[in-house]
Amino acid sequence: MIKDSAVTILSWLLFLFDLLPHLNLLAEKVEQLMEWSSRRSVFRMNGDKFRKFIKAPPRNYSMIVMFTALQPQRQCSVCRLANEEYQILANSWRYSSAFCNKLFFSKVDYDEGTDIFQQLNINSAPTFMHFPPKGRPKRADTFDLQRIGFGAEQLAKWIADRTDVHIRVFRPPNYSGTIALALLVSLVGGLLYLRRNNLEFIYNKTGWAMVSLCIVFAMTSGQMWNHIRGPPYAHKNPHNGQVSYIHGSSQVQFVAESHIILVLNAAITMGMVLLNEAATSKGDVGKRRIICLVGLGLVVFFFSFLLSIFRSKYHGYPYSFLIK
Numbered sequence: 061m062i063k064d065s066a067v068t069i070l071s072w073l074l075f076l077f078d079l080l081p082h083l084n085l086l087a088e089k090v091e092q093l094m095e096w097s098s099r100r101s102v103f104r105m106n107g108d109k110f111r112k113f114i115k116a117p118p119r120n121y122s123m124i125v126m127f128t129a130l131q132p133q134r135q136c137s138v139c140r141l142a143n144e145e146y147q148i149l150a151n152s153w154r155y156s157s158a159f160c161n162k163l164f165f166s167k168v169d170y171d172e173g174t175d176i177f178q179q180l181n182i183n184s185a186p187t188f189m190h191f192p193p194k195g196r197p198k199r200a201d202t203f204d205l206q207r208i209g210f211g212a213e214q215l216a217k218w219i220a221d222r223t224d225v226h227i228r229v230f231r232p233p234n235y236s237g238t239i240a241l242a243l244l245v246s247l248v249g250g251l252l253y254l255r256r257n258n259l260e261f262i263y264n265k266t267g268w269a270m271v272s273l274c275i276v277f278a279m280t281s282g283q284m285w286n287h288i289r290g291p292p293y294a295h296k297n298p299h300n301g302q303v304s305y306i307h308g309s310s311q312v313q314f315v316a317e318s319h320i321i322l323v324l325n326a327a328i329t330m331g332m333v334l335l336n337e338a339a340t341s342k343g344d345v346g347k348r349r350i351i352c353l354v355g356l357g358l359v360v361f362f363f364s365f366l367l368s369i370f371r372s373k374y375h376g377y378p379y380s381f382l383i384k
Contacts, residue, residue: 089112097164101154105172107175110168119194120162120193121162124163124189124190125166125189126188127186128185129169129171129186134170134171138210139186142205143167146167148231152228152229156228158227162223163225187205188205188210189201189203190223207309211289277322281325282321293314294314306369306373308372320369327362328359331356331357333355334354361382367383371384
């Protein structure tokens with residue numbers, strides 16, 4: 061009995077002796093990561109650092125990595141915008157009261173870690189991945205950028221699902237909206253003051269109708285979404301240089317896309333106005349027929365174009381008209 065106990069104790073001592081170097085290595089890694097985090101909330105990684113701090117055990121922390129291409133020659137505007145949101149999220153975590161050594165933020169640039177991109181089979185940038193404390197990343201550990209977008213709030217929700225670490229996003233104050241509103245109020249006030257002796261234009265129905273239509277076109281084309289999410293104007297593929305103005309997902313859009321939708325809606329509205337004019341006016345029949353045909357052509361062509369864009373974003377939508 062005493063012999064068995066001695067063997068058990070000896071086994072435990074040998075186990076602890078073997079474990080001690082791993083604990084020392086883990087402590088060194090965590091200490092180094094905390095030092096980097098104290099200087100920058102998002103630290104850069106090359107191939108050697110990635111293999112040492114992310115791929116190699118031991119590790120008791122989660123690592124969020126943004127794989128990106130920020131060099132000017134890559135011309136990745138989406139990468140720059142995503143990097144800004146990623147920085148806001150990392151700063152919110154770094155300066156929160158809940159900050160600890162269980163979660164770190166880093167990034168790997170394509171020009172500094174091409175081998176990492178190849179090893180992980182990453183073909184597009186930006187890409188966000190979560191590397192858990194134990195085991196290999198699962199499919200859900202890759203952020204669905206195409207469907208959800210790259211806003212800091214969306215990233216924070218994804219991180220909470222993967223790590224149970226909840227980050228409250230704090231954005232730096234932006235006074236551009238307040239300044240723009242003050243300038244607009246000043247402009248309108250100045251115009252009213254200059255025309256104070258003749259304010260009949262205020263009662264101009266056509267003018268108010270045009271203003272209303274402009275607001276409707278702006279809102280239905282997604283300008284408010286652009287203001288909230290801040291998407292890029294377009295996307296240029298870094299591999300073949302092809303520029304995309306229409307995003308392939310129903311959850312995301314480019315600024316250029318909203319401008320295209322605005323123009324299409326305006327053209328369809330113009331066609332409807334011409335059709336109404338042809339039906340209600342009492343002018344020459346031939347002229348009314350021409351106006352009717354022009355209006356019908358505008359509605360048919362541009363509605364077909366609008367429907368084709370809708371089909372390209374909502375995959376599986378079965379209906380089309382003229383343009384596929």
